[in-house]
Amino acid sequence: MARSFRFLEHVALADSAFEARGDSVSELFVASAQALIEVMVDPVTVSTNWKRDLTLTQPQVSDLLFEWLLAIVFLKDAEAVIFHEAQAKVWRDEDQQSWQLQGLLIGDTIDPSRQELGADVKAVTKHLFEVKEESGWWIARVVLDI
Amino acid sequence: MNLATKMAVQQISPVIWEIPPTEKVGMRVPARIYATEKMLSEMDAGVFDQVTNVACLPGIQRYALCMPDGHWGYGFPIGGVAAMDLRQGVISPGGVGYDINCGMRLIRTDLTVADVQPRLNPLMTELFRKVPAGVGARGFVKLNAKELKQVMRKGARWSVEQGYGWQEDLARTEESGCLAGADPSCVSDHAIERGIHQLGTLGSGNHYLEVQVVHHDRIFDHAVAEALGIHGHGQIVIMVHCGSRGFGHQVATDYLKVFEKAMKRYGITIPDQQLACAPFQSSEGQEYFSAMNCAANTAFANRQIITHQIREAFSKVFNQSPESLGMHQVYDVAHNIAKVERYREGDLLVHRKGATRAFGPGCEELAEGFQRIGQPVICGGSMEAGSYLLVGTSRAMDETFGSTMHGAGRRMSRAQAKRMVRGAQLQQEMEKRGILVKAVSMSGLAEEAGLAYKNISEVVETVESAGITKKVAELLPIGNIKG
Numbered sequence: 001m002a003r004s005f006r007f008l009e010h011v012a013l014a015d016s017a018f019e020a021r022g023d024s025v026s027e028l029f030v031a032s033a034q035a036l037i038e039v040m041v042d043p044v045t046v047s048t049n050w051k052r053d054l055t056l057t058q059p060q061v062s063d064l065l066f067e068w069l070l071a072i073v074f075l076k077d078a079e080a081v082i083f084h085e086a087q088a089k090v091w092r093d094e095d096q097q098s099w100q101l102q103g104l105l106i107g108d109t110i111d112p113s114r115q116e117l118g119a120d121v122k123a124v125t126k127h128l129f130e131v132k133e134e135s136g137w138w139i140a141r142v143v144l145d146i
Numbered sequence: 147m148n149l150a151t152k153m154a155v156q157q158i159s160p161v162i163w164e165i166p167p168t169e170k171v172g173m174r175v176p177a178r179i180y181a182t183e184k185m186l187s188e189m190d191a192g193v194f195d196q197v198t199n200v201a202c203l204p205g206i207q208r209y210a211l212c213m214p215d216g217h218w219g220y221g222f223p224i225g226g227v228a229a230m231d232l233r234q235g236v237i238s239p240g241g242v243g244y245d246i247n248c249g250m251r252l253i254r255t256d257l258t259v260a261d262v263q264p265r266l267n268p269l270m271t272e273l274f275r276k277v278p279a280g281v282g283a284r285g286f287v288k289l290n291a292k293e294l295k296q297v298m299r300k301g302a303r304w305s306v307e308q309g310y311g312w313q314e315d316l317a318r319t320e321e322s323g324c325l326a327g328a329d330p331s332c333v334s335d336h337a338i339e340r341g342i343h344q345l346g347t348l349g350s351g352n353h354y355l356e357v358q359v360v361h362h363d364r365i366f367d368h369a370v371a372e373a374l375g376i377h378g379h380g381q382i383v384i385m386v387h388c389g390s391r392g393f394g395h396q397v398a399t400d401y402l403k404v405f406e407k408a409m410k411r412y413g414i415t416i417p418d419q420q421l422a423c424a425p426f427q428s429s430e431g432q433e434y435f436s437a438m439n440c441a442a443n444t445a446f447a448n449r450q451i452i453t454h455q456i457r458e459a460f461s462k463v464f465n466q467s468p469e470s471l472g473m474h475q476v477y478d479v480a481h482n483i484a485k486v487e488r489y490r491e492g493d494l495l496v497h498r499k500g501a502t503r504a505f506g507p508g509c510e511e512l513a514e515g516f517q518r519i520g521q522p523v524i525c526g527g528s529m530e531a532g533s534y535l536l537v538g539t540s541r542a543m544d545e546t547f548g549s550t551m552h553g554a555g556r557r558m559s560r561a562q563a564k565r566m567v568r569g570a571q572l573q574q575e576m577e578k579r580g581i582l583v584k585a586v587s588m589s590g591l592a593e594e595a596g597l598a599y600k601n602i603s604e605v606v607e608t609v610e611s612a613g614i615t616k617k618v619a620e621l622l623p624i625g626n627i628k629g
């Protein structure tokens with residue numbers, strides 16, 4: 001299990017871009033979610049009182065990653081929650097000809113007095129959006145609208 | 147001149163530069179950038195690439211434009227303007243942005259800096275309490291879905307009807323704070339769920355509420371300033387920068403997906419997925435336009451509610467009514483929007499993304515009070531550098547589809563700014579310089595440091611020199627609220 005992410009400095013100046021990677025597609029999804037979460041909050045300052053299971057299906061792995069990140073942004077506003085961590089299991093269902101995700105988001109109600117908040121992400125964009133498999137690594141590039 | 151592009155860039159005037167359609171396959175019109183030579187040489191590669199991508203969109207008229215505060219966005223550059231033929235042209239959510247009707251509002255007062263300075267701390271604390279900011283913040287207005295649909299239809303008028311504002315505010319708002327053609331049936335339940343609790347909130351990023359001072363020697367047109375209620379003898383004004391919050395962000399997200407599929411059906415190919423578009427007259431185009439108008443009206447309502455909260459905060463701290471403090475709205479203007487406007491080609495759909503409407507004197511669309519002086523244009527700088535009040539010109543009507551700049555424009559990424567500045571230290575340094583900052587997020591504060599932005603005065607001088615807007619006054623910060 002290996003995963004990482006780094007923020008890209010010279011892409012979309014007003015926004016926030018990152019490259020995430022994992023040694024499996026599941027690890028890529030966790031790394032991408034963690035990058036998104038770190039834009040919004042320092043996750044160590046968020047407790048684990050709130051949990052939400054998510055199940056998503058998309059024909060393409062890139063669409064699945066996009067929907068996964070969109071779901072996190074949506075829940076942040078709709079339920080006023082912020083996240084400590086994300087877990088994800090992603091697999092290709094050959095029968096259904098689709099990619100499946102079973103995810104878990106863990107966090108707490110937003111409270112600036114207890115959490116070190118960052119930027120409010122407005123959207124996950126398709127600008128320079130990319131998911132690829134290269135030399136045994138799954139890699140994604142994502143630009144977030146801030 | 148060393149530019150971040152290999153495309154040929156021809157000088158048209160000291161502040162206008164043109165990239166001919168021969169420079170990129172698919173360009174239908176030239177791209178024009180408003181900038182000094184220095185500013186052009188500092189523009190990132192994304193501006194050149196994106197403004198020429200916009201020039202490829204079906205139905206675009208005359209030029210794809212970029213204002214001097216232009217910088218790398220997604221799809222359109224920030225600072226981008228594009229006008230489309232209504233029959234042959236497209237509408238693009240990427241030409242509006244995720245924060246539909248992000249915009250600026252300016253409120254004047256009769257207070258002076260001498261009145262406010264001794265009570266600045268309690269004033270900023272009260273403003274910080276009354277106008278929630280930051281990630282996922284919720285406002286005090288409690289609505290159900292049916293009521294939110296009323297907000298979508300009525301815009302700022304809904305807020306005034308609920309007691310959040312004065313009738314006169316509407317005449318001092320672009321389109322009187324309500325765009326026609328807003329149809330809530332075109333909005334998803336997701337968008338409603340996401341935005342229903344957020345009316346009356348600022349957001350984060352570059353959104354802010356700022357208490358500013360106007361000095362007499364920084365008024366550039368006294369007659370126009372006077373007509374707008376700005377006398378400038380250490381006068382206090384309040385500026386608000388925010389938009390449609392999660393509601394508008396979700397509308398944009400929803401329709402970008404719809405348009406990605408629609409483009410295949412209509413045989414439209416584009417150089418960037420974020421430029422996803424559909425014919426304006428198609429069902430998808432019309433539905434997005436209706437939903438966008440819903441979001442735009444919600445943003446007008448949001449800034450109207452925030453105005454009410456600002457008046458309440460001032461009233462509490464100074465123990466006087468907002469009326470006796472002279473807290474009249476100067477103007478409210480959008481800088482992320484698409485609207486049908488009439489130009490010499492006929493009715494056009496003008497996209498402005500990080501660009502402000504700048505209608506000149508005599509425009510029929512302006513309320514009576516602005517017919518003589520032109521439409522006020524409110525341009526926000528960084529929280530350290532100050533902002534400007536300008537007015538539109540006839541030349542903007544002729545040259546830029548009645549459009550101009552919207553702010554300073556970024557010159558540094560958020561990640562780089564955070565590496566160079568620490569939020570808490572910046573807050574202390576600004577306080578020493580006489581600017582009191584209340585912020586939800588210290589890292590967010592660092593991202594918004596003045597060094598991350600272009601010099602707004604240079605940007606303003608460029609649009610003044612181009613004749614597409616005219617300076618009225620400079621507004622300097624003494625207090626700032628950040629999300």
